[in-house]
Each structure stands twice: as C-alpha cells, then as structure tokens.
Amino acid sequence: MPENIDEVGAELRRxxxxxxxxxxxxxxxxxxxxxxxxxxITLDKQGGMSLSDLAAAAKVTLGSISQTVxxxxxxxxxxKSRDTEDRRKVVFALTEQGQQASxxxxxxxxxxxxxxxGELTAAERADxxxxxxxxxxxxxx
Amino acid sequence: MPENIDEVGAELRRxxxxxxxxxxxxxxxxxxxxxxxxxxITLDKQGGMSLSDLAAAAKVTLGSISQTVxxxxxxxxxxKSRDTEDRRKVVFALTEQGQQASxxxxxxxxxxxxxxxGELTAAERADxxxxxxxxxxxxxx
DNA sequence: AGCATCTGCTTAGTAGTACTAATCAAATCG
DNA sequence: CGATTTGATTAGTACTACTAAGCAGATGCT
Numbered sequence: 235m236p237e238n239i240d241e242v243g244a245e246l247r248r249x250x251x252x253x254x255x256x257x258x259x260x261x262x263x264x265x266x267x268x269x270x271x272x273x274x275i276t277l278d279k280q281g282g283m284s285l286s287d288l289a290a291a292a293k294v295t296l297g298s299i300s301q302t303v304x305x306x307x308x309x310x311x312x313x314k315s316r317d318t319e320d321r322r323k324v325v326f327a328l329t330e331q332g333q334q335a336s337x338x339x340x341x342x343x344x345x346x347x348x349x350x351x352g353e354l355t356a357a358e359r360a361d362x363x364x365x366x367x368x369x370x371x372x373x374x375x
Numbered sequence: 376m377p378e379n380i381d382e383v384g385a386e387l388r389r390x391x392x393x394x395x396x397x398x399x400x401x402x403x404x405x406x407x408x409x410x411x412x413x414x415x416i417t418l419d420k421q422g423g424m425s426l427s428d429l430a431a432a433a434k435v436t437l438g439s440i441s442q443t444v445x446x447x448x449x450x451x452x453x454x455k456s457r458d459t460e461d462r463r464k465v466v467f468a469l470t471e472q473g474q475q476a477s478x479x480x481x482x483x484x485x486x487x488x489x490x491x492x493g494e495l496t497a498a499e500r501a502d503x504x505x506x507x508x509x510x511x512x513x514x515x516x
Numbered sequence: 517a518g519c520a521t522c523t524g525c526t527t528a529g530t531a532g533t534a535c536t537a538a539t540c541a542a543a544t545c546g
Numbered sequence: 547c548g549a550t551t552t553g554a555t556t557a558g559t560a561c562t563a564c565t566a567a568g569c570a571g572a573t574g575c576t
Contacts, residue, residue, distance in 0.1 A: 347384040
C-alpha cells in the first residue's frame with residue numbers, strides 16, 4: 235500500500251525529532267549529553283578505540299567526535315593516550331569516574347524511559363523490541 | 376520480562392539519536408531544517424497560528440520557536456502579522472514560496488526514506504506504521 | 517482613570533552538535 | 547629521501563534548545 239509508505243515516513247520523521255528532543259531534555263545538570271553518553275558506552279564495551287574508531291561507531295566526522303571527546307577528557311571521564319604502534323593515533327579509555335558517570339546517567343535515563351515503557355502493553359513492548367533494530371538499520375543504511 | 380525493558384530503552388535511545396542525525400544529514404543545500412519543516416507543515420495544516428501555538432505544537436519554548444520562525448520569515452517562507460483581536464499576538468501564514476519549499480523538501484526527504492522503507496517487508500512496514508504513533512506518544516508523555 | 521499584574525513575544529547569552537576546510541605530524545610509498 | 551596518505555586538531559559556520567531579562571499590549575482591581 236503505497237499510500238502508507240508516505241504516512242510511515244512522515245510519522246517516523248516527526249517521532250524521531252520528538253524523541254530525540256525528549257531524550258535530550260531528560261538530561262539533568264551534571265550529566266553528559268546523549269551523544270557523549272553513547273561514546274562512553276562504546277568505550278565501556280570496548281576500550282582502546284582510536285578517534286577514527288569512535289567517529290565510525292557514532293557515524294559522525296572526525297571533527298565532530300573530536301569535540302565530544304575533548305569535553306569528556308576535560309571532565310576526566312576518559313583518558314587519551316598515543317598509540318604505541320602508530321603514533322598518529324590516539325587511543326581512549328574510560329576512567330573510573332567515566333564508568334560511574336556512564337552507569338549513573340544510563341540508569342537515570344532508563345528510569346524515565348522504563349516508566350514510559352511500563353505503561354505500554356506487553357504486545358506493544360514486543361513490537362518496540364522488534365522494531366528498534368529496524369530503525370537502526372534504516373538510520374545506518 | 377523486565378530485562379527486555381532495559382534492552383528496548385537502550386536500543387530506542389540509540390535509534391532516535393541515529394535517525395535524527397540521519398534525517399538531518401539528508402537535508403541538502405537550500406532546504407530548511409527538520410524543525411523548520413515541521414513548522415511549515417504545521418502551518419500548512421492550519422494557518423493563522425500564533426507563536427505560542429507553534430511552540431506548543433513543536434513542544435519547545437517560545438524562545439526556541441521564535442528563532443526558527445525568524446529564519447523562516449527571513450526566507451519569506453512565512454509571513455508574520457499582528458492579531459487584530461489581541462495585538463500582543465503574532466499570527467503566521469505560509470507564503471506561496473513557503474508552500475513550495477515545504478512540498479519540495481517533504482518530497483525529497485520522503486524519497487530517501489521511502490527507498491529505505493521499500494526495502495523492508497510488508498510486515499515490517501506494518502509494524503512501523505503501528506509503532507510510529509507509539510513513539511510519538513512516548514516522546515510527548 | 518490609573519496602577520499593578522499577567523500574557524505574548526523578542527533578544528541576549530550559553531551550551532551542545534554537526535559540518536567543512538585548513539593545518540600539522542607521523543607513517544608509508546615509490 | 548621527498549611525496550603522498552592517514553589520523554587528529556582547530557577554526558569557522560550553522561542550527562537547536564534553554565534560561566533570563568525586558569518590552570508592550572491586555573486585563574483587573576480600587
């Protein structure tokens with residue numbers, strides 16, 4: 235049904251803009267931004283990544299991620315060091331504080347979202363779980 | 376299953392950030408931003424809205440929408456006039472150019488998204504259609 | 517009528533994200 | 547050993563969002 239495709243697209247765009255803005259606004263004083271948190275999570279899952287690695291993971295340019303990373307370093311949430319193999323590269327690692335900040339932020343944001351998700355029916359949650367990877371696939375295609 | 380709730384939340388956050396950034400990057404030179412486009416669409420559906428109306432529709436503050444609207448006015452995509460009943464209010468209307476810009480932008484962005492959606496199965500599209508309003512509900516709750 | 521208050525909007529300042537382009541330094545290729 | 551490529555940084559631009567300060571019109575109270 236070709237008519238529905240347009241429909242889905244418009245709804246999806248609107249939903250993405252709203253959700254993004256909503257997620258941002260859930261951030262409280264002292265917490266890192268959504269994008270920065272994703273960097274922390276990435277480093278948590280796999281340490282020792284270079285700037286290029288982080289840029290690729292976040293799908294942004296080197297310049298953009300460089301800014302984000304600079305802020306995180308100033309907060310002492312991550313450390314930067316030169317790669318011993320290739321000294322052009324910098325490799326990043328999560329600090330103890332970064333680890334804690336990441337966990338705390340994640341928990342806080344999840345609390346809010348979980349409350350919302352809890353209001354849904356089990357079927358709706360199941361739909362969401364199924365759809366989320368689909369959305370990522372669309373975004374990354 | 377409480378475990379899945381956390382899962383859904385994390386996926387959803389990541390998907391929202393990515394999708395938003397993807398939508399933004401689809402914008403080409405000369406097109407208005409995602410947020411501005413939503414304003415144009417809002418005015419297209421219902422003209423003569425005040426700044427407060429637009430702020431409420433977009434769920435942002437007056438200051439934020441004021442900026443967006445100022446840019447649109449500079450582009451001559453919308454016109455601003457004083458409400459005759461209450462002269463504190465300003466009411467906005469889409470211009471011919473705004474109408475065209477809106478349609479063109481919408482079509483261009485939809486083309487990209489439709490191509491993505493076309494790659495999905497009918498069942499997945501159906502899921503998306505069902506889920507989109509749910510996402511909006513979450514964002515606006 | 518006249519002052520106080522409320523309401524609608526604007527503007528300035530801050531912060532954060534993203535992009536491109538210019539630049540620098542290390543590695544690598546010929 | 548120069549030329550080129552690659553990794554990263556920085557500067558400049560554009561947008562979005564927020565808060566706070568301030569202005570102007572409307573309304574209410576005495």
